[in-house]
Amino acid sequence: MSTQVEPGALPGRKASRKGGDNKGVNKEVGADRKEKTQGRAATLLIAPTLIVLAIVILYPVINAVIMSFQHDQGLDAATGLFVTGGFAGVSNYVHWLFQQCPTSGGTGSCPPGTLGAQFWSATGVTFFFTVVTVFFETLFGFWMALIMARTFKGRSVLRAAVLVPWAIPTAVTAKLWFFIFAFDGIVNTLFHSSILWTGSEGPARAAIIIADVWKTTPFMALLILAGLQMIPAEVYEAAKVDGASAWQRFRLITLPLVKPALMVAILFRVLDALRMYDLPAIMTGGANGTTTLSILVVDQIRVGFNSAAALSTITFVIIFIVAFIFVRFLGANAVESASGGAKGKQK
Amino acid sequence: MSTATTTLNTGTAKAKSVARTRENWASTRTYISAAIIVIWCLLPFYWMIVTAFRDVGYTFDSTPFFTHVTWDNFKTAFSAELGNHLGRALLNSLFISSVTTIVALLFGVFAAYALARLNFRGKFLVLGLILGASMFPGVAIVTPLFQLFGNIGWIGTYQAMIIPNISFVLPLTVYTLTSFFREMPWELEEAARIDGCTQGQAFRKIIMPLAAPAVFTTAILAFIASWNEYLIASILSNDATQTVTVAIARFAGSQPHQEPYTAVMAAGTVVTIPLVVLVLVFQRKIVAGLTAGAVK
Numbered sequence: 064m065s066t067q068v069e070p071g072a073l074p075g076r077k078a079s080r081k082g083g084d085n086k087g088v089n090k091e092v093g094a095d096r097k098e099k100t101q102g103r104a105a106t107l108l109i110a111p112t113l114i115v116l117a118i119v120i121l122y123p124v125i126n127a128v129i130m131s132f133q134h135d136q137g138l139d140a141a142t143g144l145f146v147t148g149g150f151a152g153v154s155n156y157v158h159w160l161f162q163q164c165p166t167s168g169g170t171g172s173c174p175p176g177t178l179g180a181q182f183w184s185a186t187g188v189t190f191f192f193t194v195v196t197v198f199f200e201t202l203f204g205f206w207m208a209l210i211m212a213r214t215f216k217g218r219s220v221l222r223a224a225v226l227v228p229w230a231i232p233t234a235v236t237a238k239l240w241f242f243i244f245a246f247d248g249i250v251n252t253l254f255h256s257s258i259l260w261t262g263s264e265g266p267a268r269a270a271i272i273i274a275d276v277w278k279t280t281p282f283m284a285l286l287i288l289a290g291l292q293m294i295p296a297e298v299y300e301a302a303k304v305d306g307a308s309a310w311q312r313f314r315l316i317t318l319p320l321v322k323p324a325l326m327v328a329i330l331f332r333v334l335d336a337l338r339m340y341d342l343p344a345i346m347t348g349g350a351n352g353t354t355t356l357s358i359l360v361v362d363q364i365r366v367g368f369n370s371a372a373a374l375s376t377i378t379f380v381i382i383f384i385v386a387f388i389f390v391r392f393l394g395a396n397a398v399e400s401a402s403g404g405a406k407g408k409q410k
Numbered sequence: 411m412s413t414a415t416t417t418l419n420t421g422t423a424k425a426k427s428v429a430r431t432r433e434n435w436a437s438t439r440t441y442i443s444a445a446i447i448v449i450w451c452l453l454p455f456y457w458m459i460v461t462a463f464r465d466v467g468y469t470f471d472s473t474p475f476f477t478h479v480t481w482d483n484f485k486t487a488f489s490a491e492l493g494n495h496l497g498r499a500l501l502n503s504l505f506i507s508s509v510t511t512i513v514a515l516l517f518g519v520f521a522a523y524a525l526a527r528l529n530f531r532g533k534f535l536v537l538g539l540i541l542g543a544s545m546f547p548g549v550a551i552v553t554p555l556f557q558l559f560g561n562i563g564w565i566g567t568y569q570a571m572i573i574p575n576i577s578f579v580l581p582l583t584v585y586t587l588t589s590f591f592r593e594m595p596w597e598l599e600e601a602a603r604i605d606g607c608t609q610g611q612a613f614r615k616i617i618m619p620l621a622a623p624a625v626f627t628t629a630i631l632a633f634i635a636s637w638n639e640y641l642i643a644s645i646l647s648n649d650a651t652q653t654v655t656v657a658i659a660r661f662a663g664s665q666p667h668q669e670p671y672t673a674v675m676a677a678g679t680v681v682t683i684p685l686v687v688l689v690l691v692f693q694r695k696i697v698a699g700l701t702a703g704a705v706k
Contacts, residue, residue: 101528108524109536112517112584116543119551119577126554210443217444222697223690224448227455230689232638234655235678239458242671247470249457277454282700289701331545338547341640345659360549361645364556372553379550386545 124379127372131155135367148369155373178363182374185359186381188352191268192343193336196275200332201325203276204283211284212291225281233278237345240274244346264352271343271353278342279335283328290324291317330389337382356381458682461675469671483676492662495649496677499657506568506643506653507636510575514583514632519625522587527596537588544581548641551577556645566648574642579632586631589702590624627699630692634685654681 134151157163157170159182164173173179211221228236243249244260251257260266294317302312340357343349349358356378363371457474464471465478466486488496524530525537555574556565564570598620602612640655647656658677663670689696 102530105524105528105530105533108520108528112521112580113536113539115517115576115580116540119573119580120543120546123551123554123558126558127550130554130557206443207447210440210447213440215437215440215444219693221444221448223693224451226689226693226696227686228451230634230685231455231678231682232640232655232658232685234638234640234659235458235682238658238661238674238678239454241669242461242675243454243457245470245669245671249470249472252470252472277450281451285697285700334545334547338549340549341655344644345640357547357549357641360553361641364553364645368553368557375547375550375553379547382545382547386542 127376127379130369131373131376133369135369137367151369155370156377158370159374159377178359178366181354181359182377184352185354185356188268189337189339189355189357192272192275192339192355193333195272196279196336197329197332199272199276200280200283201329203280204287204328205325207280207284208287208291211288225284227281228278229281231278233341234345236274236278237342240270240277240342241346244270261347262351267347267351267353271346274346275336275339275342279332283332286328286331287321287325290321290328293324294320326389326393330386330393333389334382334386337385338378455682455686458675458678461672462679463676464672466670466672483672484680486663486670486673487661487677487680493649494657494661494673494677495652496654496657496680498650499652499654500681502568502647502651503637503653503655506571506575507633509568509572510579510636511629511632513572513576514579515625515629518580518583518587518628519621521584522591525584525588526591526594540581540584543577544585546577546581548574548578552642552645555642559646565646566651568651570646571639571643571651571653574646575636575639578639579635582635583628583632586628586699586702587624590628590699591621594620594624623695627692627695630688630696631699634689637685 132151132153132155133148134146134154136147158173158179162173162180162182163170164177164179207225211218211225231239241261244266245251246257246259248260250260258266260270298316298320299312302316307315338357339355340361343353343355344358344361347353349355349362354362356374360371360375360378363374460474460476461469462483463476463479463481464483465480466482468478471477486492487494521536521540525533551574555570559565559567559570594617596617598616599612602616603609607615637653638655639653640659643653643656644659647653652660654677658674658681661670661674661677663673
């Protein structure tokens, strides 16, 4: 790290000394120098943010990884003695991934109902929620975006209405839908049904999915709408002149041109859904087959930090892998669109 | 339709009329779709407000109008005897969200300026890191923070919630501001420099006023994100420092073992109305802010 000013960093002085004897070289050196000074300014401006992020994210994550290789404090099932941690190797990971719990004679599969037995079901539930909610949100979101993109009287009312579910805190949304799906609630009254919505697996999951779709479809719709508005109107006019039907225009123009924005929107929603916590935690508390990975981590924290750390690390890795697949193979290049979108835009 | 079949004989006129009918039908369909979307988005919200004002004995009344109107639910929601610290929770949320927003903006503005305006090596990497941080799962940091804050006696303190909140809000701030800043007419700054302004003057007099709306919009988004946080607050707060989202999730009613629906809806209304008003007033800006980072 060289913090002192290099002699070449003062372009004005050096340029005047050199005169104009070699313009080409001078220009190149100037540009290089400009990048260097800008780089230094950028470092100064960005460093605080990176340091803050390192403290609030990187440090806890590294800490979590270290913790995940320690034994939990507690009674040792084999000896009946109180133990205070110590290096555990990968046993916490084995505990979750292979659902192995300590027994008096070593380890065996975790008894049903314990947290240790729930890893794979929680993973399944998390992916189930993610796939189903993102599917419906994309479908409805696209439809809403297509309607919002049209010009008609009262369009601003529609745009305002769409922001309301987004603005309501998720905790309130959860309580609101819990009330709507109550046994004597409005849904059962309207449909003359008597379903215990949060009392059994299928209905509980359906209730959570409906609440999530209600809350987050508007966000999806707005992202897709922004993508739609970047498509120049002339393209549609040209297609109309050429006699393309509405369906053809949608399939051959709208869909491919909106794809970059759509993929970024789906990526955002998928990563959000994979960490879903508030809705199921408040609506069902994770009962009846609605325990997501995040709920499992929080439940585990109260029992043992270190195995909770292992579980949260696994969750993080799962989300990272999904994000990687999206960016690498499905073309959801959020970074590229953030850094100017040179490739994404000018197709 | 009848005009098309009876009075018009020429082919072109017929085609024109058919086109017009089709257009009318299309616009009718647009209105029907828009109405469905508006009702779907607003009906649960409306139901919350109706219930908030309904006498507790009529909690499950299915009339969609304001009947049996009372303020009692709001009294219950704020009632200290039942342990519903909603007033305190509102102040807590206001404080935590404000500090988080200010800190995130303080750091975010500089980083975003550099990312939008300067050329330097590793820009791509920094953007990727910040974007990655914004998609980071909260549960991945909550375990070590719980242990760390437990060890240093921070559980139930404001800083224990503000610091993790910054980790969610700061990346969002940088990301949104960067795309706003990229669209700004930076040539004006250079023009001011040529006219004899110092860099500092140019920034203060030209750029800051131009950037103010973007910063303000980002502040609203950051504030809402922080206001809505639940996971961290539910684990790291105590009765005195809990935020509104936690308070609502843990509401107690006057009857034991019975969900105090009407009081919860009243609390939900109190917590949501300011947000909804804020969002509706700054509608255009918020939509711009929400989508700026993602698709531009």
